[in-house]
Amino acid sequence: MKQIAFAFALALALTAPAAWAADKLPLSQISNYLNGLKAVQTTFTQVNDDGSLSTGKLWLQRPGKMRFEYDPPNSAVVLANAGTVMVFDPKSNQPPEQYPLKRTPLSLVLARNVNLSQANMVVGHTFDGTATVVTAQDPKNPESGRIELMFTANPIELRKWVIYDNAGGQTTVLLGPLNEDVRIDSGLFSNKARRGSENR
Numbered sequence: 001m002k003q004i005a006f007a008f009a010l011a012l013a014l015t016a017p018a019a020w021a022a023d024k025l026p027l028s029q030i031s032n033y034l035n036g037l038k039a040v041q042t043t044f045t046q047v048n049d050d051g052s053l054s055t056g057k058l059w060l061q062r063p064g065k066m067r068f069e070y071d072p073p074n075s076a077v078v079l080a081n082a083g084t085v086m087v088f089d090p091k092s093n094q095p096p097e098q099y100p101l102k103r104t105p106l107s108l109v110l111a112r113n114v115n116l117s118q119a120n121m122v123v124g125h126t127f128d129g130t131a132t133v134v135t136a137q138d139p140k141n142p143e144s145g146r147i148e149l150m151f152t153a154n155p156i157e158l159r160k161w162v163i164y165d166n167a168g169g170q171t172t173v174l175l176g177p178l179n180e181d182v183r184i185d186s187g188l189f190s191n192k193a194r195r196g197s198e199n200r
Contacts, residue, residue: 024127025151027116030134033156034114037062039184043176044068049169058175063112064101065189080110081189096191105147105163108136124148131159 039061046054056070068078077088080101087097101107108114108121116122116136123146124135132153137146143166150160162172 024125025132025153025156027122027125027134029156030132030149030151031114031116033151034109034158035062037158037180039180039182041179041182041184045174046070047172047174049171059184059188060110061184061186061189062110064110066106066110067188079189079191080106081191086191102138103141103144105137105145108138108147109149109161 037060040059042058044056044058046056048054054070054074056068056074058069059065059067064081064083066078066080068076070076070078075090079086079088083101085099085101085104085106087099089096101110116134118139120137120139120142122134122136124133126133130152132151133148134151135146135148138144145163145165148162148164149158151157152159157178158175160172160174162170164170
């Protein structure tokens with residue numbers, strides 16, 4: 001219960017700075033913002049479906065690349081590159097789990113050209129009083145789940161996403177401040193780069 005309360009408090013803290021936002025952002029403006037994100041580094045807090053919390057670092061390089069590096073005791077690494085998502089579990093002696101990126105809702109954010117006005121992609125576009133919330137799915141693969149993206153304004157910034165899988169589960173990722181003034185070592189997205197990003 002304390003973990004869930006902590007996650008709720010984090011979500012409130014993330015939205016509080018934009019309490020003055022007047023109205024929801026148009027989809028065209030959000031698409032332009034996402035297309036303008038080339039290289040990003042930040043921290044994240046993940047709220048899992050069972051209410052447990054994980055923290056770590058996140059690197060994003062569009063198009064197509066993302067790295068989640070989880071803090072101990074999890075210490076897992078999740079890589080998206082070359083159309084594949086790989087999950088490295090340091091506690092397992094098995095090869096990494098692999099999934100096609102196009103079968104995950106995150107592919108919508110990592111696409112070379114984000115166009116949220118595409119038919120049947122956006123299934124929700126609301127304003128909660130502090131932020132714009134866009135719920136999207138791949139119109140070609142709706143069975144792959146949905147992603148809910150939260151944006152604050154002035155300037156526009158991605159603050160949070162929630163992924164809903166086709167089994168009814170959900171995973172929430174709360175983002176720290178986005179550092180876009182960063183050069184990312186391409187080696188971070190190699191399937192051999194399981195740890196050691198702090199030295200890069």
